[in-house]
Amino acid sequence: MGVAPWVALVLTLITVSLFHLLLIRLKEHRRRRHCKMVFLPPGSMGLPLIGETIEFFTRSPSLDLLPFFKQRLQRYGRIFKTNLVGKDLIVSLDPELNNYLFQQEEKAFQIWFPESFMRILGDENLVLSSGSFHKNIRNMILRVFGPENLRLVLLHDVQGAVKRSLNSWLEMPSIELKPAISSVWTSQLSFKQAPASINKALQELEVIHESLRLANIAPVLFRKAKQDVHIKGIIYSCYTIPEGWTVMVCLSAVHLNPTAYEDPCVFNPWRWKSGVQDISEPVGGSKDFIAFGSGLRFCVGADFAKLQTAVFLHFFVTNYRYSSITD
Numbered sequence: 134m135g136v137a138p139w140v141a142l143v144l145t146l147i148t149v150s151l152f153h154l155l156l157i158r159l160k161e162h163r164r165r166r167h168c169k170m171v172f173l174p175p176g177s178m179g180l181p182l183i184g185e186t187i188e189f190f191t192r193s194p195s196l197d198l199l200p201f202f203k204q205r206l207q208r209y210g211r212i213f214k215t216n217l218v219g220k221d222l223i224v225s226l227d228p229e230l231n232n233y234l235f236q237q238e239e240k241a242f243q244i245w246f247p248e249s250f251m252r253i254l255g256d257e258n259l260v261l262s263s264g265s266f267h268k269n270i271r272n273m274i275l276r277v278f279g280p281e282n283l284r285l286v287l288l289h290d291v292q293g294a295v296k297r298s299l300n301s302w303l304e305m306p307s308i309e310l311k312p313a314i315s316s317v318w319t320s321q322l323s324f325k326q327a328p329a330s331i332n333k334a335l336q337e338l339e340v341i342h343e344s345l346r347l348a349n350i351a352p353v354l355f356r357k358a359k360q361d362v363h364i365k366g367i368i369y370s371c372y373t374i375p376e377g378w379t380v381m382v383c384l385s386a387v388h389l390n391p392t393a394y395e396d397p398c399v400f401n402p403w404r405w406k407s408g409v410q411d412i413s414e415p416v417g418g419s420k421d422f423i424a425f426g427s428g429l430r431f432c433v434g435a436d437f438a439k440l441q442t443a444v445f446l447h448f449f450v451t452n453y454r455y456s457s458i459t460d
């Protein structure tokens with residue numbers, strides 16, 4: 134056999150290999166292009182101008198997930214789009230996506246607040262800062278509100294403030310509580326019958342965690358996409374959170390998730406006891422407990438807030454008699 138057939142064979146092999154490589158690259162490119170197509174999550178943008186704002190602000194006296202979220206969860210799943218107060222949003226009721234958003238802080242996502250809230254905060258504040266400046270200010274604040282200073286300095290001040298505040302209640306004919314708070318409160322009253330138990334529960338912060346789970350002061354958090362982000366979808370294999378869009382994280386969907394919490398609407402501090410349910414202790418935020426946020430933006434006042442609540446409950450339960458007035 135001469136040289137020519139060998140050359141032809143080698144050339145054929147090279148051509149086939151190159152063709153094969155090209156096919157793989159083409160397939161990969163098609164897959165990526167398919168994923169890069171903007172498939173927004175399912176959902177409705179509602180009426181022109183007002184979107185779905187009216188449904189969103191319809192309140193519910195129950196501790197359960199608001200009907201706005203519940204209905205859309207059933208219709209579209211844990212991630213859906215909507216329009217509230219004139220703004221297009223992607224809503225996340227999904228612990229995995231929330232976790233991803235918190236991990237991607239200052240990378241693919243950044244903190245965002247509505248314009249009206251920003252005006253209250255002003256231009257120079259911790260929540261709007263980022264990078265090393267944010268880190269330094271956080272550390273400075275944590276020196277004031279961290280465990281050491283709380284124990285040595287602030288505990289005394291908090292005790293004084295709580296006593297003064299509770300004493301001022303004595304002069305009032307009654308105290309009005311918001312419906313959701315009132316439900317938690319009524320459940321807490323039942324602990325009056327078991328003072329030894331409540332002391333123990335207070336000590337271990339289980340009552341506080343359970344109250345925060347059911348009635349949190351921050352119902353939603355926002356993150357803005359700094360780039361197109363592709364996430365796993367249900368209706369399409371992949372949804373896109375387009376650059377510039379805002380994701381609204383609904384905290385109660387996480388805290389009332391029946392797969393994480395048995396009988397989620399029941400006030401049951403004992404669930405936080407290790408070994409009762411498989412819930413991790415919410416120190417620093419966990420996938421299933423985000424009352425104080427998570428990641429880089431985890432609330433710097435978390436320990437201070439828990440201390441205030443613990444001192445308040447302690448003085449209230451041990452020094453006062455109270456009864457509920459039903460109408």
Ligand code: HEM
Pocket residue numbers: 244259260261271278349350351354355423424425426427429430431432433434435437438439
């Ligand atoms: C029960 C009471 C409180 C709750 C439920 C709460 C909740 C939260 C949440 C959810 C975040 C995260 C926001 C986000 O990721 O978008 C946050 C951040 C923050 N909280 Fe709180 N908070 C409470 C009390 C306090 C107190 C008492 C202080 C002041 C000492 C405080 C100061 C802050 C600050 C400065 C941030 C921003 C942290 C950062 O951007 O690095 N919070 N809080």
